[in-house]
Amino acid sequence: MKIQTKITLHFLALSTGILILLNAFILYFESRFNYRDFFKRLAARVNITADINLLPEKTKGYLEMRNRFLEKLDGEQELFIKAPANITTNPGLPEKFFKDLVANNRAEYKQDNRFYSGKIVSRGQNKYIVVVSAKNPYGYREIEDLQQILLFGFMGALVIVFFVGKFFSFNTFAPIRKLNNKVNSITSSNLHQRLDVTGKDEIAELQHTFNNMLNRLETAFETQNNFVSNASHELRTPLTIINSEIELAINKSEAGSRQHEVLSTIQTETNKLIQILNGLLTMAQSGYDGKKQNWEQIRVDELLWFAIESVKKINPDSNIEVDFSNLPADELLLNVAGNSNLLNLAITNIIINSCKYSQNKLVIVKLTAQNGKLVIAITDLGIGIPSDELQHIFVPFFRASNTHEYKGHGVGLPLALNIIRLHNGSIGIRSEVNLGTEIQIFLPSGPS
Known part of the structure; x- marks a missing residue:
């Protein structure tokens, strides 16, 4: 209430x-x-x-x-x-x-x-x-008449008091509503904005508190943005050079020699490090990139085809079935506002996981619309996730206890969650060990 x-x-x-x-x-x-x-x-x-x-x-x-x-x-x-x-x-x-x-x-x-x-x-x-x-x-x-007059007067007074109370509370909270609207208008792309401090009452104190919080947030976001921008160049460049030099050394070494094995191991671990670094940087950028670039209207059904095509290029043996049997009659409801590259990355990561952990068994991708949201359901017949570990799967670097035989770094799902949240969506998951997993992506539908 x-x-x-x-x-x-x-x-x-x-x-x-x-x-x-x-x-x-x-x-x-x-x-x-x-x-x-x-x-x-x-x-x-x-x-x-x-x-x-x-x-x-x-x-x-x-x-x-x-x-x-x-x-x-x-x-x-x-x-x-x-x-x-x-x-x-x-x-x-x-x-x-x-x-x-x-x-x-x-x-x-x-x-x-x-x-x-x-x-x-x-x-x-x-x-x-x-x-x-x-x-x-x-x-x-006379007393009975007075009782009736007082009763009707009491009921009428209650009606008046109720509407006066609503009017009073509405006007009392008008500054709060104005403050709330102003705070809601401040996003990662306009953190430089501040609230207008008026008066010397409790509302002014609250405005001061929000402004101080925005100062700290702006500093934190700028620090993150600078790190992401610098890390993209400062970390990737030396790793790329190291990987190239190792590849040259491997080519010059004798196959089967101890030196060749050591260099191959170093190259493998370097590639893993590059993949982890790319995942971390992409995840950081998905949480905040300083501005909304290429924000546009996206047809989700078309986006799913692009994502599936990307998965096929990475894993040609994947077995994916698309279910568009319950699409809404109004094509405008298939639109979402967002960044197509980021959404494609998030959906691709989830489908790749489904194919990988089900050993390329059938994966069903279904698109439906309900209650003003588009729902993308990705269902596999894989190894599933233990129930006591479901709450941790969106934690970076966390991997379920039954995934040791599969390659991975534990950044795909956290990255997907960051991207979906950036688009005002959410992710739900159901899973049973040895029966499979269903991940549902909820995105606000309709033109923005």
């Missing part, structure tokens, strides 16, 4: 928690206000009821005032009774409400949707219990 998405979700979760707390706060205090207001209305009726029953001379006025100015509450009931000196008998009131009333001379109580308000009034030596109860359907309806 991207950090931008994580921030959006965290922002949404935080806002959800805040909204839930806010809605609970509103609902709680609205309920308390609603209940308190209703209890006040009941308390006013308790006082009026007490005055009506205890002040006969004012009964008419209180009755008129109550009828004119006080609405009749839903399920309103009045209780006015004379209490004994020691109040112990409950006149049908809720037990908790009755106990609070006796203990405090005033009490309020809610049972389901019925509210009770009462007090004990003293007149002379007498005590009277005055209680008014009623239902509060309007208050409950």
